[in-house]
Amino acid sequence: MGTALLYDEEMTKYKLLWVDPACKIEVPERLIVSYEALVRSGLSDRCISIPAREASDSEILLVHSELYLEAVKKTPYMTLEDLKEFTLQFGDVYFHPNIYHCAKLASGSALQLVDSVMTGKVRNGIALVRPPGHHSMHGAANGFCVFNNVAIAARYAKQKYGVKRVLIVDWDIHHGQGVQYCFEDDPSVLYFSWHRYEHQNFWPNLRESDYDSVGKESGTGFNINVPWNNVGMENSDYLSVFCHVLLPVAYEFCPDLVLVCAGFDSAIGDPEGEMCATPDIFAHLTHLLMNLAGGKLCAVLEGGYNLTSLAQSVCQTVQTLLGDPVPQLANLRGPCKSAIESLQCARSAHRRYWSFLKHAADPPMTDISTKHIKSAMEEEEKTEMAEEERCTEGKVWPEPPERLCPPVCSASVLPDDVVCPDGLKPLSSSKDLEPLLVSKLKTAAVDGDGVTTFSRLYTLVEKLVANEIRNGLVLVPDVAAAMMCVVQDLTSDLVKRVLVVCVGKEKELDYVTTDGKVLVVQISSEDSEEHRSKYYIPVCLKKGCSDTSGFIQAVLGLLLPLGYEYNPDLVLLVRMPGSGVVDSMWQQLIGLLQGFAKGHTLVLMQVNEKACMGSTASALLGHPAPPLQDLQTPFPEDGDALERLRERLQADWKMLQTTS
Ligand SMILES: COCC(O)(O)CCCCCNCCCN
Numbered sequence: 001m002g003t004a005l006l007y008d009e010e011m012t013k014y015k016l017l018w019v020d021p022a023c024k025i026e027v028p029e030r031l032i033v034s035y036e037a038l039v040r041s042g043l044s045d046r047c048i049s050i051p052a053r054e055a056s057d058s059e060i061l062l063v064h065s066e067l068y069l070e071a072v073k074k075t076p077y078m079t080l081e082d083l084k085e086f087t088l089q090f091g092d093v094y095f096h097p098n099i100y101h102c103a104k105l106a107s108g109s110a111l112q113l114v115d116s117v118m119t120g121k122v123r124n125g126i127a128l129v130r131p132p133g134h135h136s137m138h139g140a141a142n143g144f145c146v147f148n149n150v151a152i153a154a155r156y157a158k159q160k161y162g163v164k165r166v167l168i169v170d171w172d173i174h175h176g177q178g179v180q181y182c183f184e185d186d187p188s189v190l191y192f193s194w195h196r197y198e199h200q201n202f203w204p205n206l207r208e209s210d211y212d213s214v215g216k217e218s219g220t221g222f223n224i225n226v227p228w229n230n231v232g233m234e235n236s237d238y239l240s241v242f243c244h245v246l247l248p249v250a251y252e253f254c255p256d257l258v259l260v261c262a263g264f265d266s267a268i269g270d271p272e273g274e275m276c277a278t279p280d281i282f283a284h285l286t287h288l289l290m291n292l293a294g295g296k297l298c299a300v301l302e303g304g305y306n307l308t309s310l311a312q313s314v315c316q317t318v319q320t321l322l323g324d325p326v327p328q329l330a331n332l333r334g335p336c337k338s339a340i341e342s343l344q345c346a347r348s349a350h351r352r353y354w355s356f357l358k359h360a361a362d363p364p365m366t367d368i369s370t371k372h373i374k375s376a377m378e379e380e381e382k383t384e385m386a387e388e389e390r391c392t393e394g395k396v397w398p399e400p401p402e403r404l405c406p407p408v409c410s411a412s413v414l415p416d417d418v419v420c421p422d423g424l425k426p427l428s429s430s431k432d433l434e435p436l437l438v439s440k441l442k443t444a445a446v447d448g449d450g451v452t453t454f455s456r457l458y459t460l461v462e463k464l465v466a467n468e469i470r471n472g473l474v475l476v477p478d479v480a481a482a483m484m485c486v487v488q489d490l491t492s493d494l495v496k497r498v499l500v501v502c503v504g505k506e507k508e509l510d511y512v513t514t515d516g517k518v519l520v521v522q523i524s525s526e527d528s529e530e531h532r533s534k535y536y537i538p539v540c541l542k543k544g545c546s547d548t549s550g551f552i553q554a555v556l557g558l559l560l561p562l563g564y565e566y567n568p569d570l571v572l573l574v575r576m577p578g579s580g581v582v583d584s585m586w587q588q589l590i591g592l593l594q595g596f597a598k599g600h601t602l603v604l605m606q607v608n609e610k611a612c613m614g615s616t617a618s619a620l621l622g623h624p625a626p627p628l629q630d631l632q633t634p635f636p637e638d639g640d641a642l643e644r645l646r647e648r649l650q651a652d653w654k655m656l657q658t659t660s
């Protein structure tokens, strides 16, 4: 299934007609450069083009008042003076004779996108629209927004398709207060937003944008705010919040649809955000959401004012929606102190509402919400320094790396008598192994056809590293021996770092290296305290790998952050016989691991587990994993143990930090 792209140049046909410093950044070129970048890169041709349409009155009234709609309806006939006058009643927004038409197209585009996804015409998609939406409220325009495109889309999806739970992820650098007001008492819509806040000193300067606004009445717990109290946030900060705040809650919420307020002013170079996350971060943020809701994801453009980083960020997002490999993110150094404070506050504010955050620590001593009474003098200094040092136009960053699709997506190495699952390409050639290796294998009691398997395994690893194949599945007679072989011999000079994810446990892994060439994370039912080291991390689930709640918690809160920081060139996923891991969890794991090593995942399974080859192949081929149904409350001991493990390891692994 494909990716929808909605764009209509009519939405470029309105602009600011008078002088207003607060609004001059919202220009038609934002949409033009975004679309042209998609065309130039060839990405638009790979999308399914869906036409925009005007939202109807009744659709707009899903969120807005009649009074407001009737007032906006008059704007096309206003003189310039009337438009200025009309604009004065709202904040940081401007009107234009054609903006009402464009606002209907923007909202209508979001609804077209929801239709395309919900009817299965496409898997996911993006709507490039203006005016944006997330600041507009029931009876008011605000922050360049006229109608709340995403809020209308959420209500529309519930009404027309009976969607039970909608997750809205707002990665724009401003707080979408309009969305928060719309759904704060609604448990069927979970709104997550991070935003530049600076202790209420940044626009829109709302007290209710802080982390302690968790929703109200029956919506309590379904509104998550992560305030950024400093500028300069980087990729590590964004990924930490996804791993330690958003994703645990998102998986527990188990949405039927994911809507993204895709604002790109949170990227480096943007004059509004003044952050330092690079455009390729959006490849990962998109990827991390793509296994929720069976892949049903609708992204709607919000902000983004640096035309270069905006265009690059849009391309990164679309390329991931299309299923291309995500780029490796280098040197993630862990979240900064301010980000840790913010994520710790958000986690502690929500631990009573989400069992996946139950073991979150107490808020930091310095309760950051009271810091907003900053001395005027401090503020003064900052603004003086502001212009030259913090000016973002001077920011430069590398072009995002090319993300080439290997000619073969998924290869397989199977015993001759095993039928190859659909979509997998059996590995044909296999080079002869060096005699030394053959003799080594023979001493490892590997019999004849075992040597054949290993020679094909070796070839597969070579092709993965050469980016001729994206990922692969190998069935072997003895998975532990094969794992040892791959780790010790096959990767000696081919890759620099191998992440080994071991599901289940059959025997001790006694080859653990200390030089950092291999990082082993083993998830099983047994506790092995003895030789834990920086590069061998056993995670114990009391009820074993069949405990999906415990498993996904370990994946999101430990495996993902570790994997991002370790940044492997190859991921070896080993399924020990009898692990008991649930099929949907297995597919979710394969999906999430695709975020590392440009998707170079090598799955090792024992021949007697060939029954789950089909679902393994499906996940390797990039099909969305099935949702994890009715997750139980994780075992308290496991939750506690995971928290303690993180605390113990965070000295070595900065991405595990969740407390300041
Ligand atoms: C949904 O609209 C997207 C957006 O969130 O980016 C709008 C931001 C409005 C920012 C208003 N203050 C501008 C002050 C000028 N320095």
Ligand SMILES: [Zn+2]
Pocket (backbone or CB within 6 Å): 172, 173, 174, 263, 265, 272, 302, 303, 304
């Ligand atoms: Zn914004």
